[in-house]
Amino acid sequence: MSLKIKQDHARFKNIVRGRIKQNLKKFIQKGELLGKRGGETVTIPLPTIDIPHFRYGHKQQGGVGQGEGEVGSSLGPGQVEPGKGQAGEGEGEHVLEVEVSLEELAAILGEELELPRIQPKGRDRVVATRTRYTGVNTTGPESLRHFKRTYKQALRRQIASGTYDARAPVIVPTHEDRRYRSWKLQPLPENNAVIIYMMDVSGSMGDEQKEIVRIESFWIDTWLRSQYKGLECRYIIHDAVAREVDRETFFHTRESGGTMISSAYKLCQEMIDADYSPSAWNIYPFHFSDGDNWSADDTRLCLEILRDRMLPAVNLFCYGQVESPYGSGQFIKDLREGFDGQENLSLSEIADKEAVYGSIKEFLGKGK
Amino acid sequence: MAKNLPPHLQELREEIEGYARGYGLDFFDVVFEVLTYDEINMVAAYGGFPNRYPHWRFGMEYEQLAKGYEYGLSKIYEMVINNNPTYAYLLEANADVDQKLVMAHVFGHGDFFKNNYMFQHTNRKMMDEMANHATRVRRYIDRLGVELVEDFVDRSLSLENLIDYHSPFIQRKPRARAEGEGEATPHVQGFTTDREYMRGFINPKEYLEAEQKRLDEEQAKQKRFPERPERDVLLFLLDHAPLERWEHDVLSILRDEAYYFAPQGQTKIMNEGWASFWHSTIMTQKALRDSEVIDYADHHSGTLGTRPGALNPYKLGIELYRDIEDRWNKGRFGKEYDECDDLRARRSWDKKLGLGRQKIFEVRRHYNDVTFIDEFLTAEFAIEQKLFVYGWSDKRNQWEILDREFRKVKDKLLHQITNFGQPIIEVVDGNFENRGELLLVHRHDGIDLQPDYAKETLRSLVSLWRRPVNLVTRIEGKGMMLGFDGKEQSERKVEL
Numbered sequence: 001m002s003l004k005i006k007q008d009h010a011r012f013k014n015i016v017r018g019r020i021k022q023n024l025k026k027f028i029q030k031g032e033l034l035g036k037r038g039g040e041t042v043t044i045p046l047p048t049i050d051i052p053h054f055r056y057g058h059k060q061q062g063g064v065g066q067g068e069g070e071v072g073s074s075l076g077p078g079q080v081e082p083g084k085g086q087a088g089e090g091e092g093e094h095v096l097e098v099e100v101s102l103e104e105l106a107a108i109l110g111e112e113l114e115l116p117r118i119q120p121k122g123r124d125r126v127v128a129t130r131t132r133y134t135g136v137n138t139t140g141p142e143s144l145r146h147f148k149r150t151y152k153q154a155l156r157r158q159i160a161s162g163t164y165d166a167r168a169p170v171i172v173p174t175h176e177d178r179r180y181r182s183w184k185l186q187p188l189p190e191n192n193a194v195i196i197y198m199m200d201v202s203g204s205m206g207d208e209q210k211e212i213v214r215i216e217s218f219w220i221d222t223w224l225r226s227q228y229k230g231l232e233c234r235y236i237i238h239d240a241v242a243r244e245v246d247r248e249t250f251f252h253t254r255e256s257g258g259t260m261i262s263s264a265y266k267l268c269q270e271m272i273d274a275d276y277s278p279s280a281w282n283i284y285p286f287h288f289s290d291g292d293n294w295s296a297d298d299t300r301l302c303l304e305i306l307r308d309r310m311l312p313a314v315n316l317f318c319y320g321q322v323e324s325p326y327g328s329g330q331f332i333k334d335l336r337e338g339f340d341g342q343e344n345l346s347l348s349e350i351a352d353k354e355a356v357y358g359s360i361k362e363f364l365g366k367g368k
Numbered sequence: 369m370a371k372n373l374p375p376h377l378q379e380l381r382e383e384i385e386g387y388a389r390g391y392g393l394d395f396f397d398v399v400f401e402v403l404t405y406d407e408i409n410m411v412a413a414y415g416g417f418p419n420r421y422p423h424w425r426f427g428m429e430y431e432q433l434a435k436g437y438e439y440g441l442s443k444i445y446e447m448v449i450n451n452n453p454t455y456a457y458l459l460e461a462n463a464d465v466d467q468k469l470v471m472a473h474v475f476g477h478g479d480f481f482k483n484n485y486m487f488q489h490t491n492r493k494m495m496d497e498m499a500n501h502a503t504r505v506r507r508y509i510d511r512l513g514v515e516l517v518e519d520f521v522d523r524s525l526s527l528e529n530l531i532d533y534h535s536p537f538i539q540r541k542p543r544a545r546a547e548g549e550g551e552a553t554p555h556v557q558g559f560t561t562d563r564e565y566m567r568g569f570i571n572p573k574e575y576l577e578a579e580q581k582r583l584d585e586e587q588a589k590q591k592r593f594p595e596r597p598e599r600d601v602l603l604f605l606l607d608h609a610p611l612e613r614w615e616h617d618v619l620s621i622l623r624d625e626a627y628y629f630a631p632q633g634q635t636k637i638m639n640e641g642w643a644s645f646w647h648s649t650i651m652t653q654k655a656l657r658d659s660e661v662i663d664y665a666d667h668h669s670g671t672l673g674t675r676p677g678a679l680n681p682y683k684l685g686i687e688l689y690r691d692i693e694d695r696w697n698k699g700r701f702g703k704e705y706d707e708c709d710d711l712r713a714r715r716s717w718d719k720k721l722g723l724g725r726q727k728i729f730e731v732r733r734h735y736n737d738v739t740f741i742d743e744f745l746t747a748e749f750a751i752e753q754k755l756f757v758y759g760w761s762d763k764r765n766q767w768e769i770l771d772r773e774f775r776k777v778k779d780k781l782l783h784q785i786t787n788f789g790q791p792i793i794e795v796v797d798g799n800f801e802n803r804g805e806l807l808l809v810h811r812h813d814g815i816d817l818q819p820d821y822a823k824e825t826l827r828s829l830v831s832l833w834r835r836p837v838n839l840v841t842r843i844e845g846k847g848m849m850l851g852f853d854g855k856e857q858s859e860r861k862v863e864l
Binding site: 003004005007008009010011012013015048049051052053054055056057062063064065066067068069070071072073074075207208 | 406407409410413414419422423424425426427428430431432522525526527528529530674675676678679680683684753754755756757758759760764765766767768769770771772777780781784789790791793810815816817818819820821822824825828
């Protein structure tokens, strides 16, 4: 049955896609669908168009909340929506929130951003098998006998045949009652993948830039995890020198030095050479920087490493340039010139948090 | 689209309605309709009505609701609209226990709509009215094209909050004066006396001068346009902006709808609290079967769950009603109780008055959210419910808890709901600088306007007023006049 609303819906979609009514384009926002995963709230982008009103500035406004917490403790991202809850005309709507799993989130993200499923590199894949106990059978080795099911079966039989006496509950399983665990062999396509995150932590990268990198890598992580079993992650931070760190450090370090991007690329290449043979691994290096490299010489060196060694080995190399008040943003231009039309290199400029979703689409939209 | 209530739901309905009437709830006849999730999403996107004028924003709402449902993030399971008869929608896929809960909840809303004073002026035939609006807008679209009409609707919607939320209850305009009356310049007479020598004493010169000034001002005021600041900006535009006939009609449609929805926004906490109070009372005391307890508890707690950064009106409302009922049952009110400082005595205070039920019925009739919170939110309640004020910390770049002090919590909460949580904007001059420009003033109450939104909204105003529009506001403590003349935005400092 077709609903009246479908017309309005189609019209809205066309506005969002920019087909009609360009004047509304600037009001399109990346609205959010909230989902909860464990204690954490994650958001899924859904475009909305915000009609401008005279209204209070958000950050000055604040509001009243309810719950535990000391004065000064953070409310956490995604928790605050001042101004909402009051506006809106739909009276008496009950809305129930539920939790979503990471796999579902990845599926939603994939659908919203229209991400293609990734084609693993076309090599002969080593197919491993894994044993999973999936069912119950009437025959099998005694070592796999399912005590509880056997017992239940016996109880059922005895009750049905009227030999069960509740006052003297003696259950005697016969041969037919026995139940055994049974298993299946599941083929496991072994396409291993590794993401190597690299981030510029030089003085010009501020907290906001880090936040952008954090959000973006969360989603990249989620998406790639849904595409590969056994995803590994490695983290490299660099200013003038590069070093490998753990996840925690990656997102929280702030250094202050110059920037030599080649140092990170060298380290990354060493990692690939040592641990991740390109024939067995799908490799995804991601590099985030504000694009302010130390010298033209160093940039040349970066391009060399990329061209001669890294790009032939990896599925996709992604470079995301975050906008910072200090960065010159030259590096992305150099890459663009150096690798025009290169298939497995993805470049993206990320102006602010709003731009993250678009950038994810640029990175992962190639289906590599 | 409507399906008649299947027999088992009809039975449930009669059962629940019996309980509701038994508790003294008083509502118009309620029409329940069972809808599929797709249909309920549509109706919800239309703000509860099966028929609205075509506009993309309903499609946007629908998209969000539909996506939320498909991904299992949220689902609507009840909608009810203020109308006579009251319409309510049930989701087809719901289990019986949910249907019972929803019905009980709906009767609560129905009672509130019928009895709360804020709703006394609303159109009780809004179902038909909305359909008429839809027909009128469709007719304009057929005649003039969708782009033109939709653009106008977009711009008008950007002004839809510029109404006077209290106007159904306050006569702000003096009655129209008869022609010629009060035209002559008034002259001060002073107090009259039959003893001529006393005149100078009882009418000192300063007094006469002040009086003359007041009269002159009064006179000047009458020449002003509008005579006094007008909060119903939409009405002012309808009366004075050079609109085409169809534009006038569309704008008045939008204004009608804004006024129809306004009381619902201003009684959100009370209304949801009242409905939740009754579904919980009816379910736990009467309607719940043993086998349904778990599902009921699950869904009840789902609707009343809280998140730190957003106040749940269901939760706040139901707890306040319970608190009031408890206080009036125990006699915890009045001078004697308020002045008692002995904590032990206060805690064990119980005069066994049993006035609670009666009191909450009274409250639901005579209050709106602002007066409700103002009068009944006590310090004890705020502590018990763990209320706090939060704000944005620039230093740490995060939202954080600022304060738990009762006074501040209450002030913030009241501010949040006063004037529907919207800034107060008034038309003060319709012939500003004697050039036919429009001058608006933002009555600043401590919080700045969002500047980019304000500028865009000015643009919408200009397109209706067709002359430059100016807005006086305060930005970061300084008086500012934002202007738009149809081509360029301007900003200049003004003294406030």
